[in-house]
Amino acid sequence: MLLLQDPLPNVEKQVQALTNYLWSRHLPVEPEELQQRAAELEKKLLEKTASALTEKRLRGAVLSTLRKTTYHWQELSYDKGLSLVYMAARMDGGFAAVFRAFHEIKARIPKFQPQTLMDFGSGTGSVIWAAHSTWGQSLREYMCVDSSAAMLDLAEKLLKGGLESGEPYVPGVFFRQFLPVSPKVQFDVVVSAFSLSELPSKAHRSEVVQTLWRKTNRFLVLVENGTKAGHRLLMDARDLVLKGKEKCPLDPRPGFVFAPCPHELPCPQLTASKPLACSFAQAYHPIPFSWNKNPKEEKFSMVILARGSPEKAQRWPRITQPVLKRPRHVHCHLCCPDGQVQHAVITANKHGRDLYRCARVSSWGDLLPVVTPTQLAPSSTPDSPES
Incomplete structure (x- = not known):
């Protein structure tokens, strides 16, 4: 409807060009x-x-x-036209990635009912919709922060069904252009989705991450593209929160990794001889534009940090690649609580029928309910993943 009100020339080509540009973008050189x-x-x-x-x-x-x-990084300036292109290109995929991150919290702590949420780099408002779909009326206040006035206007219009006035579909949403730095007001959930990579320097990113953590009451959710650059950026943010010491913390509760890592140790994907991105995939139905009708898959990286004691965390291995199902055995690539990656070949004979069945119905990104890595001793199955 909004694209019909403000028709853009060659909108399909603009959408594809912006999608390709955002996916292939590198971080600015320090x-x-x-x-x-x-x-x-x-x-x-x-x-x-x-x-x-x-x-x-x-x-x-x-x-x-x-x-x-040298890669020439440039800051994107979202005016009215580019904001519409971004909506058409990224709102559905962004929603899918953030919804998957929220589902991680919802599935593991069903009793958690957040009342307040802050979204840094809120863009077209996909985080609002994902949060509302996850927790519904529990959320009473959404604080959306974006430097682009055009993006904020578009997000507000979308909440009102594409109209300038009227009642928003999701109540309690507030918009502002600047990140509030005071730690006195905290939010149950703080989110930054595909926004840290838009900051001009590592120092700026560090400052923003520290501010976001100070404003976090329960969960800090960070999402970026599922690329090496996106994953490395999130691991830098993770380490900053875990190792950071604030001068005058108003909230002394420590932080721990809620997901996806089952540990606070260095990421084994980054320390490998050939570093890989720790990413996940979420299938979704895109906004049904004429060029955009087939189901898609969003590849993203995430890290969810929580306040409290790490002992309360569920330390089960995380499946980090698509599960390969073969006759009478299953291949699972796991990130384990001891900070190591493991390729486990699971069979009913060696590991028990319950674990075998569980592995067989598990998917990329799931936790595998195994207490210790010793339960996943290498199987004698000779088949390789390519068999």
Whole structure:
């Protein structure tokens, strides 16, 4: 309806272009890294050239090479038109990823009924809809923060069915352009979905993560693209919260990882010889535009941090890849409570019929109810995952 009111030229191509751009986007290069690259280039150039270059020519050659080889990060400025394109491109996939993260909390703590929620980088409001779908009338206040006034206007319109005025479908939603830094007011759930990657530097991201954690009463939910860059960014945020010491904390309760990691140890995916992104997939039905009718799958990374004692957490291994079902055995790739990854081949004969049946009906992203990794000793099944 909103796209019909404000028709955009070649909207399908714009949607595809923005989708591809956001997925392939890298984090901005930090000044320290840029200086290191410049020093290495300068050394290589001096070694290659037989005659000594003048300082001016050397500097020019280094700058020219850096311009060609360095990723040029640019901040996206969402005006009315680009906000509509973003809605068409990302609102449904964003909803699917955040809803999956909320489901993790809902499924494991069904009695948890949050009353307040803050969404940093709220965009078109997909977090509002996902939270309302998960907890319904329990939520009485939503604080949506986004630097783009056009995005906030669009989100408010969507809540009112595409109209300028009228009663919003979800009550209690408030909009503002700046993140409130005071820790005096906390929210039961604080969310940042696909927003940390839009910040211009690691220092800025760290500052925002610390502010979001100070404003968290129960759960901090962080979601990014399921890429290496998105996963690494979330692990940096995770470590910052777990290791951070605030000068004057008003809430002294420690933090622990609620999901997906079953531990607070270094991520084994990042420390592997070939680092991989820890990501998950959520199937969904997209907004039925003419070019967008088939079911899709959102690949995303997430981390949910909670206040309280880690002893209360459910420390079962997490399935980190699609489950491979074979005759009389199942292949599961697991992130275990001891901080290690394990490829378990589960059979009824070796591991018991209950665990075998459970593994067979489990999916990528599920927890496997095994207390210790020793229960998953390698099976004698000779088949490989490719068999």
